[in-house]
Amino acid sequence: MLEMLSYSFMQRALLAGLMVAVICPAIGIFLVLRRLAQYGDTFAHVSLAGVAAGMLARFHPIYTALGFSVAVSLGIDWLRRRYSRYSELALAIMAPASLGLAVVLLSLTKGAGSEVLSYLFGSIMTVTQQNLYLIAGLGLIVLLALVLLYKEMLSVTFDEEFARIGGLPVGVVNAIFMVLTAMTVAMAMNIVGVLLVSALMVVPVATALQLARSFRGALALSVAAGLLSVLVGLTLAYTLNLAPGGTVVLTAVGLLLLVLGYKKARGLE
Amino acid sequence: MNTPLVKLKDVSFGYGSDPVLEAVDLEVRRGDYLGLIGPNGSGKTTMLKLILGTIAEPTRGKVELFGVPSGQFRDWWKVGYVAQKAASFNSGFPATVAEVVLTGRAPRRGLLRLYTREDRQAVSEALEKVGMLAFKDRLIGRLSGGQQQRVFIARALVSHPELLILDEPTVGVDVEAEAQFYRLIRELRQQMGLTVVLVSHDMGAVAHEVTSLACLNRRLFYHGSPEEFGTEEQLCELYGHHVRAIHHHHHD
Ligand SMILES: Nc1ncnc2c1ncn2[C@@H]1O[C@H](COP(=O)(O)OP(=O)(O)O)[C@@H](O)[C@H]1O
Ligand SMILES: [Mg+2]
Numbered sequence: 001m002l003e004m005l006s007y008s009f010m011q012r013a014l015l016a017g018l019m020v021a022v023i024c025p026a027i028g029i030f031l032v033l034r035r036l037a038q039y040g041d042t043f044a045h046v047s048l049a050g051v052a053a054g055m056l057a058r059f060h061p062i063y064t065a066l067g068f069s070v071a072v073s074l075g076i077d078w079l080r081r082r083y084s085r086y087s088e089l090a091l092a093i094m095a096p097a098s099l100g101l102a103v104v105l106l107s108l109t110k111g112a113g114s115e116v117l118s119y120l121f122g123s124i125m126t127v128t129q130q131n132l133y134l135i136a137g138l139g140l141i142v143l144l145a146l147v148l149l150y151k152e153m154l155s156v157t158f159d160e161e162f163a164r165i166g167g168l169p170v171g172v173v174n175a176i177f178m179v180l181t182a183m184t185v186a187m188a189m190n191i192v193g194v195l196l197v198s199a200l201m202v203v204p205v206a207t208a209l210q211l212a213r214s215f216r217g218a219l220a221l222s223v224a225a226g227l228l229s230v231l232v233g234l235t236l237a238y239t240l241n242l243a244p245g246g247t248v249v250l251t252a253v254g255l256l257l258l259v260l261g262y263k264k265a266r267g268l269e
Numbered sequence: 270m271n272t273p274l275v276k277l278k279d280v281s282f283g284y285g286s287d288p289v290l291e292a293v294d295l296e297v298r299r300g301d302y303l304g305l306i307g308p309n310g311s312g313k314t315t316m317l318k319l320i321l322g323t324i325a326e327p328t329r330g331k332v333e334l335f336g337v338p339s340g341q342f343r344d345w346w347k348v349g350y351v352a353q354k355a356a357s358f359n360s361g362f363p364a365t366v367a368e369v370v371l372t373g374r375a376p377r378r379g380l381l382r383l384y385t386r387e388d389r390q391a392v393s394e395a396l397e398k399v400g401m402l403a404f405k406d407r408l409i410g411r412l413s414g415g416q417q418q419r420v421f422i423a424r425a426l427v428s429h430p431e432l433l434i435l436d437e438p439t440v441g442v443d444v445e446a447e448a449q450f451y452r453l454i455r456e457l458r459q460q461m462g463l464t465v466v467l468v469s470h471d472m473g474a475v476a477h478e479v480t481s482l483a484c485l486n487r488r489l490f491y492h493g494s495p496e497e498f499g500t501e502e503q504l505c506e507l508y509g510h511h512v513r514a515i516h517h518h519h520h521d
Contacts, residue, residue: 033359033363148381150383151372151374151383154364158362158372159372162352163375164323165321165323165345166428167345168375168376213365213408
């Protein structure tokens with residue numbers, strides 16, 4: 001099994017996968033606890049429209065995906081503040097609108113077929129050196145932002161009204177968080193694919209919430225569950241010649257079931 | 270040092286066209302223990318929101334905190350707040366008591382700064398004050414209503430505020446926890462010289478505790494010492510039938 005580490009494509013895949021495995025659940029835990037898990041899916045659809053635009057313009061799709069996603073994150077934040085009671089509606093409209101745009105743009109692009117598939121289902125086996133740099137760069141930015149804004153994010157997530165009254169710039173924190181989410185989705189899409197990005201943001205968190213005894217613990221366990229899923233998933237994909245994105249997510253779900261089963265067996269429910 | 274900590278001058282406010290507050294004048298001075306009472310829907314929480322700046326502007330009149338117009342006030346750590354629904358958070362939230370209380374330090378620490386040992390020290394002290402230090406590492410959702418309330422008081426105290434505002438803190442806690450709560454506020458006032466505003470619709474309990482009383486029902490009906498406030502008959506005159514109804518409801 002260690003032989004897989006001798007291939008440079010596999011080294012890149014693992015490095016990119018590990019980065020994504022850390023970032024997705026770390027952002028995901030805040031999404032889940034604020035009951036905004038749907039955002040992951042919405043940004044994934046928006047990123048796909050970005051990918052389609054990039055293909056049509058013959059420009060690196062990952063950059064256009066990032067641009068679309070971040071632009072929309074700011075737009076959604078703006079909408080959320082104006083129509084606070086209909087924030088789910090903004091999401092519910094944004095996802096199909098993006099998908100529609102993606103389909104139309106793709107129909108204008110010649111020979112987009114196979115490349116599109118790699119964005120839909122992930123293409124960890126074809127991570128280029130340049131993609132790896134971008135993913136590492138984005139990942140470090142997201143991580144740094146999470147460390148520096150940890151106390152604001154936790155405060156706003158636990159009790160937004162209290163944070164606001166205490167004088168925290170809640171609006172700014174929320175806007176930054178939306179941008180970070182958009183960046184995370186765009187970078188992870190390349191690895192696990194549009195359809196599975198939000199799974200990697202949510203499933204490891206669900207596993208962690210079953211076991212955690214503190215917020216720090218929940219964060220650490222989420223990341224651990226993400227890392228384990230990616231490592232095991234990619235190894236399985238390599239040895240059994242399976243689709244990597246799917247294997248990773250199925251591993252994450254398997255881990256969740258294992259934890260649920262363990263708790264049930266021990267009578268901890 | 271004689272500027273009132275809170276000053277409302279001729280304040281009126283309505284969410285729509287109906288007024289919720291009308292021509293309210295109120296001052297809270299350093300060292301006061303003010304009981305703000307009134308039936309449900311009388312505008313108590315709305316008045317606090319105007320003071321705390323969650324409602325930006327009154328329709329008419331002025332709100333000042335520590336002598337500063339509330340729109341320009343920046344030292345929000347000087348005001349500790351325990352909301353009416355503080356305990357209605359997501360009880361599955363994976364945070365310990367200490368982690369929750371620590372969030373009360375965030376504004377004081379400043380943006381992009383990490384918590385320091387001083388912050389953690391302040392958390393222990395605040396938990397000690399409310400008698401919850403032993404529960405420091407418990408999940409917040411695993412505590413009783415009364416214990417959670419004390420944790421939220423600790424979160425309000427951890428920034429070392431000068432003014433503590435509590436919105437209906439004894440709703441939904443048992444009689445023993447209620448007695449414990451009033452004892453705690455008495456201690457905090459003695460030890461820290463805290464100024465306290467306590468909102469309640471339970472006239473009976475509050476009148477024994479506070480140093481001054483304000484009765485709100487859209488307008489402010491009485492503001493003065495509880496001793497002069499008088500008997501229940503006068504109370505009913507002031508409020509119409511509201512207070513009696515509430516009173517009975519509460520003791521059911
Ligand atoms: N966000 C809001 N939008 C519209 N009306 C509100 C809002 N909050 C409170 N009200 C109304 O204002 C009145 C006063 O409410 P509130 O200040 O909560 O009273 P209290 O705290 O004394 O029970 C009530 O009639 C209530 O229905
Ligand atoms: Mg109220």
